[in-house]
Amino acid sequence: MAARNGVVxxxxxxxxxxxxxxxxxSGTLDAGDVTVVEPxxxxxxxxxxxxxxxxxxxxxxxDRADIAxxxxxxxxxxxxxxxxxxxxxxxxxxxxxxxxAGIRIERFEQALGxxxxxxxxxPNTPAxxxxxxxxxxxxxxxGAQAMEFARRLMAASGEVAxxxxxxxxxxxxxxxxxxxxxxxxxxxxxxxxxxxxxLPDDIAAQLAGQxxxxxxxxxxxxxxxxxxLREQVTSPGGTTAAALDxxxxxxRLTKLMTEAVEAARKRSAELGK
Ligand SMILES: NC(=O)C1=CN([C@@H]2O[C@H](COP(=O)(O)OP(=O)(O)OC[C@H]3O[C@@H](n4cnc5c(N)ncnc54)[C@H](O)[C@@H]3O)[C@@H](O)[C@H]2O)C=CC1
Ligand SMILES: O=C(O)[C@@H]1CCC=N1
Numbered sequence: 001m002a003a004r005n006g007v008v009x010x011x012x013x014x015x016x017x018x019x020x021x022x023x024x025x026s027g028t029l030d031a032g033d034v035t036v037v038e039p040x041x042x043x044x045x046x047x048x049x050x051x052x053x054x055x056x057x058x059x060x061x062x063d064r065a066d067i068a069x070x071x072x073x074x075x076x077x078x079x080x081x082x083x084x085x086x087x088x089x090x091x092x093x094x095x096x097x098x099x100x101a102g103i104r105i106e107r108f109e110q111a112l113g114x115x116x117x118x119x120x121x122x123p124n125t126p127a128x129x130x131x132x133x134x135x136x137x138x139x140x141x142x143g144a145q146a147m148e149f150a151r152r153l154m155a156a157s158g159e160v161a162x163x164x165x166x167x168x169x170x171x172x173x174x175x176x177x178x179x180x181x182x183x184x185x186x187x188x189x190x191x192x193x194x195x196x197x198x199l200p201d202d203i204a205a206q207l208a209g210q211x212x213x214x215x216x217x218x219x220x221x222x223x224x225x226x227x228x229l230r231e232q233v234t235s236p237g238g239t240t241a242a243a244l245d246x247x248x249x250x251x252r253l254t255k256l257m258t259e260a261v262e263a264a265r266k267r268s269a270e271l272g273k
Contacts, residue, residue, distance in 0.1 A: 004093065005033055006066040007153070009073060010058070010082065012038040012047045015099055016073035018128035022157035024050050026130060029153065035061065058085040067094040068149050076100045076271045083111040090116055095146040099123050101173045102271030105139045105166060117142040119150050120169060122177045123157060132158030133176040137166050170272075174264035182260065187212050 007029060009016050020036070023029040031051030037058055038044045044054045055061070070089055074082050079100055090096060095117040096108050108118045119138040126132045134154035138147060154160045163172070187208045194204035219226050234240040247253045 004066055004068045005149070006064065006068060007034050008037060008058075008061060008067055008070045008089065008094070009034060009047075009052075010037045010070060010086070011072065011074035012036045012043050012054075013040075013073065014125060015123060015127075016071070017043070017046065018125045018132070019071070019073070019099075019123060019153075019157050020047060020050060020052070022127045022130050022132065023153055024052075026156040028156035037061070058089070062088045064089070065092060067092070068146060069097050069153070070094045071097040071099070073099050076103050079103055079107070080111065083108070087112055095119060095142055095150065097121055097150055100271075101177060102170065102268045102273075104169075104272050105137075107272075109139070115141050117146060119147070120166065121150070121154060122169060122172045123154070124176055124178075124180050126180055127157035130156070130158060133179075134158050134160050135169070135172045135176060136160060136162045137164070137169055138162075170265045170268035171261075173268040174261045177268075178264045182257070183212060183216075 007023075009020060012020060016036070016038075020034065023034070024031055032053075034052040036044065036047040036052050036054045037056070038047060038054065039056050041056075044056065048054045061067070067089055070086050072079065072082065072086075079098075086094075086096070090112045096112065097119045098108060099121050101122070103120075105118045105120055109116050117139065119136055119142055121137075122135045124132050124134075127134065132154075134157055136151065136154060142150075151160055151162075163169070190208035190211065191204045194207055195201060199207065215229075219229060222229065224232075230244075234244060
């Protein structure tokens with residue numbers, strides 16, 4: 001029997017392409033093991049530039065016995081329309097990996113068969129540079145080998161966490177799935193503030209970007225809590241304390257972040273309906 005090590009990536013937009021880059025750059029997958037299905041010609045070409053096979057639909061894939069994982073990276077709104085084209089591939093033994101926000105495992109079982117092996121993954125776009133946060137949640141039909149293969153792929157894109165309770169995936173989505181956008185906005189806001197303080201645009205962008213990057217790396221590598229690292233920057237009566245009075249007074253930023261995460265969590269739950 002041929003080795004089952006093929007991956008079909010369905011949808012190669014922002015998230016699909018970010019993961020594909022992580023897989024290939026890390027050497028976890030050879031380009032020859034991946035087929036990208038993407039109807040958008042420009043995005044297909046971008047993927048082909050990495051050396052993978054591409055197709056505009058699934059029609060040539062039905063007889064492939066080597067497909068271990070069908071990774072679905074299409075918008076939640078089109079998932080129901082996309083799934084029937086993968087029924088045969090799944091019946092042939094492929095495990096479904098969905099990165100779609102909100103869509104519950106049950107929906108895949110209903111569309112593809114009650115015993116379909118399904119892994120939900122909530123990735124994020126820093127996967128493109130191997131710095132993603134990849135949260136996995138599988139149903140009971142996923143075999144050990146497929147789970148291990150999927151975990152290896154996700155580990156190539158960043159850190160992996162596995163959760164048992166699928167009910168938590170909406171919260172996961174709101175924190176780490178959408179989270180990079182909050183931090184990108186933080187960079188934008190710090191850049192705007194730097195400009196308002198009189199710095200030239202290019203210096204403002206450099207200072208904001210590198211400060212957020214440096215703080216994130218330091219927070220992950222120092223072994224200290226973020227609270228302790230914050231205290232180390234904050235001299236009593238100094239400049240940082242003056243700024244933190246604005247951000248932390250009345251728990252301002254924590255309340256705002258909690259409100260933002262709750263809005264995303266609710267939207268994720270809605271997308272699943
Ligand atoms: N963008 C992000 O940061 C994250 C996105 N996600 C999830 O990833 C999924 C994709 O999101 P994005 O990449 O942002 O959207 P996107 O719109 O950039 O990519 C979706 C791609 O699917 C393609 N597509 C549409 N119909 C198709 C079909 N029948 N067969 C194959 N491909 C098809 C589209 O042409 C498009 O390129 C969504 O379900 C989203 O919830 C999850 C975590 C983070
Ligand atoms: O905005 C969205 O719906 C997707 C899911 C998580 C990040 N992007």
